[in-house]
Amino acid sequence: MSSMSSKAPGTGGDSEFPFRYTAALASAIESAWQDRWDARGTFMTPNPGDAAFDSARPKKFVLDMFPYPSGVGLHVGHPLGYIATDIYARYLRMTGHNVLHTMGFDAFGLPAEQYAVQTGQHPRITTYNNIATMKAQLRRLGLGHDPKRGVSTTDPDFYRWTQWIFLQIYNSWYDPEAPGLEAPGVSAPGVDASRRPGVKGKARPISDLVKLFESGEKKTASGKAWSAMSAGERADEIDAHRLAFSAEVPVNWCPMLGTVLANEEVTADGRSERGNFPVYKRPLKQWIMRITAYAERLLRDLDGLDWPEPIKLMQRNWIGRSEGAFVDFRVEGSGEVLRVFTTRPDTLFGATYMVLSPEHPLVDSIAGSDWKVGGKSCPAAWRGTFAGAPAGGFATPRDAITAYRAYAQAKTDVQRTEAKEKTGVFIGATAVNPTNGESIPVFIADYVLTGYGTGAIMAVPAHDTRDFEFATELELPIRDVVYSRTFAAMKYFAEFAYSTGEVAPAWREDLADMLGIVTSDATASFVHALEMVEQRRHVPAGDVSARSRQRHESTMGEQRGSTRAIWLEAIDDLSVGNFQDLRHRFMGGQYHKSAGEPFTGPGIAVNSSGKNFSIDGLTTSEAKAATIRWLEASGNGRGAVTYKLRDWLFSRQRYWGEPFPIVYDKDGRAHGLPESMLPVLLPELENFQPESSDDPNAPPRPPLARARDWTKVTLDLGSGAQEFTRETNTMPNWAGSCWYYLRYLDPANDKAFIGPDVDRYWMGGDRSPPQFGGVDLYVGGVEHAVLHLLYARFWHKVLFDLGHLSTVEPFQKLFNQGYIQAAAFTDERGVYVEAAHVQEKDGVFTYDGRPVKREYGKMGKSLKNAVTPDDICAEYGCDTLRLYEMSMGPLEASKPWNTRDIVGSYRFLQRVWRNLIDEQTGMSRVVDAPADDATRRMLHKTLIGVRKDMESLGFNTAISKLIEFNNALASLPAVPMEVARAMILMLSPITPHIAEELYHRVVRKGQGEQRSILHEPMPVGDPAQAADDTIEMPVQVNGKLRSKLSLPAKMDPGSIEAAALSDEKVRESIGTLSVKKVIIIPGRMVNIVAG
């Protein structure tokens, strides 16, 4: 018998019912079971090889995104995902799986360090205190985490391996030619294996690279033979290949904070998010990870992952693959060549000028000395018309370049985005379009970015919005080289409208736009417009395309607007019916023949013939391929793929992070430390403040640089004891989160970051065929959609390539839980007030007697609307909290918290308790009699439904099924054991404490408490027993519900039809109409079509 029955629980304010399920009783039950679970190690999960390991059970690895241990503690929004994974993990245990489920802490990072700067308290102490607080909060929720596996990234035993992984990456290079990126037989669900071999390349140890250089199989960058190179040259060559390397790159440098910042830590107006200090772009030597080497694999392998499509899309966009070509333009009067990247090589004939980014390295060397082009003076607009330029432009191109650079640099990102007009200046140089030998002017403009492609473009104003804007602004020629079929389609519609007098509302606006551009006569009639269309049938294709483009880009916008309104009116007058369907069919191709050509599909190249090269008449994709072939054959360029993804800036000038396992010799050359010297412990400091300065050129002085005893070391790295200096940067806080899930699997291993057997088992790499990704369910917020998930995938792939892991991807299935939102209130000044103290009366909200405004936002400290789980647990018990959070709505949806609603969940648990337990005696009310037919049917329906919902994380609907079932039980005189038992077991993943208590009071009466309900198998519903004998069959007449028939479940369609047609209400509805057709959906409904 449970210990609960032996002592009187708290009264909860109702002495008449000492065993009523009150908050006091719930709390007593909850803490009693939490203690027992801890004492018995209920949630400990054995690894393969351990004594308790059961190899017959399939594995499941259920993972949460681990939290940062913040000092303010949890609010009810935080544990939403944790509760969900806990329910799922408990469910999986009860359905025969070995489940790995635990929780660690992502504990390096800025808040603890900032706190240390302010108070002098060591971040370690702050962090460990916070972890303790948070663990207590999580424990109170009854989360079934394996306590032995919950690692913290700040433990030296953990970050030792973070450093080790860094060295693995440091000591490898990416061989783009290496065949076979995956282990043989690796297959991804939903991915056609035959599509995958196209991706070549993998990480290999640096020693392989050295062998290739030694044998001459691989050429060095300089072309010099390996044997002829000095030690320094060799080291340079190797360093240039490493996957983790240091290089001077432009970074966001904040001298006042004394650190570089990630792009997302810099505000739109160029200041630090924290502190609001100025941030400068400045080249600094930093550690960088060559994640771009993996761009293609990171992109392709998304296909095999069971992730939400929006997240995959965000990663695809972030990687930003574009296919196209590099094209070389010879600069006239200089030996230089301008290389551009384009995704539209088919429009090369339309390139009428070039644009370089203001910082492009060739600008200075190719800039001309005067404003002449082809011997004549260039247009005035080319000489500088941007804000601050002198009237009439600058005296020389060089003056203009200098001024423009200053102008562009001063613009913040926001200004850049908001500026509608394109600006730029001619640099006094011309280049040659390789296709036709045409001489075209070269400009600099800030709409071309240094960081993408080659930082230079060929401008095709006819087919690129930005180029068009620039060309309009600077009076540059525009040449159409693509004939648009969409435009041809619209022309056809216009003609169709003309011949029939019928216009579909859906395309009337397109038509009006088109017609509006061909005439600015605001009073013209529709008939007149159609005459214009008639005339334009004979306009050459290239010209038509130009107009189509102008339709979008015309600077005559306002004028067009008024014209357009007139056209809309005129078109509306002519509408005689709805022709949307017709339009679909046109677009779908059914009417192509009548139109004489397809309406949709690629454009056709026009005006694209040079001396020995023509693509006229080819479709866009054909023209692209043909142009690339020509570029490669003629040596003017080549096909290429570029990515938006940048390499990963991996160092920070901060204290509270992992030290790099890197030292520098007296020549300043970096050396990776051997494994035996790990971990490199963080040195003790008393002052954690980075050195700040007003001087943007001041050198960075990370806090670690002040630990003199630590930075200077004497080591023997293979060539005798020498003096070295340690790297004083630390790793960014993404580092630990890139691999923590692996350490959960083997937390005590001091020989390796993870044992190979453990990896193969829990990540599933020992399956045949091996799994693609290892974690079976990863739950967390969308805020990590890109960075964390991309970085972790990258590390995982490197470790896979180097043979340390058995799977290609870390997270097979990802689930994004929604946020919990809450009402927040602002006073008349717009300042947030404590939401907890706001009063509501008849829909009016007041705070301290004054009216306040309500809004909804993410729960948290800043909106002063946080509700803590501790308060809710105290008032209702944590089972009620778990139940409520799961019943609020679908897990993936963001939904508003409403404390008032919790009582519904509380009442449900009370009713369950009351159905099974006598509130006066605490004894079981369950009887051994068998269930009646109706109850048993409902039991099996519920078992089937709940199981299905659990599998799909549909906890909200699972709960509603349980409530319905329990409500049905309430009307029984007593609940039969088979029903009670199933009810308790189904409830146990969601509300484990009350379920354990009921299980021991009702099911295992006095058989001891050793066996947890967690180890009880979940009962399986039997469809045969769930089936109804008679079903209610709705009968529709012409789609409207008219009657309901009660029929035997297994009735043949003929009899159903007869029954339906003989029903009085049905016959009344049919009346004098004749029955045309009877549609019978077995077990579902009948629809009678009468007319």
Next chain:
RNA sequence: GCGGCCGUGGCGAAAUUGGCAGACGCGCUAGUUUCAGGUACUAGUGGGCUCAACACCCGUGGAGGUUCGACUCCUCUCGGCCGCACCA
């Protein structure tokens, strides 16, 4: 600007994926218990019409389409949220 997601009672939401719209919960209304409040319990609760019941009509942001049948699919449109943002 481009891309994505989402609009269902007073509120949170269901709907077996094209087949009885609003399950379940909150709130509300009435009643039981109670000196009373609270708790707990029972019944009702989309809107309209009706004294009331039966019946009928309307109803998933809006307009239209496909279908025997549409919350669900298609087109357009309005509103909200999120991501990217001159990416060549």
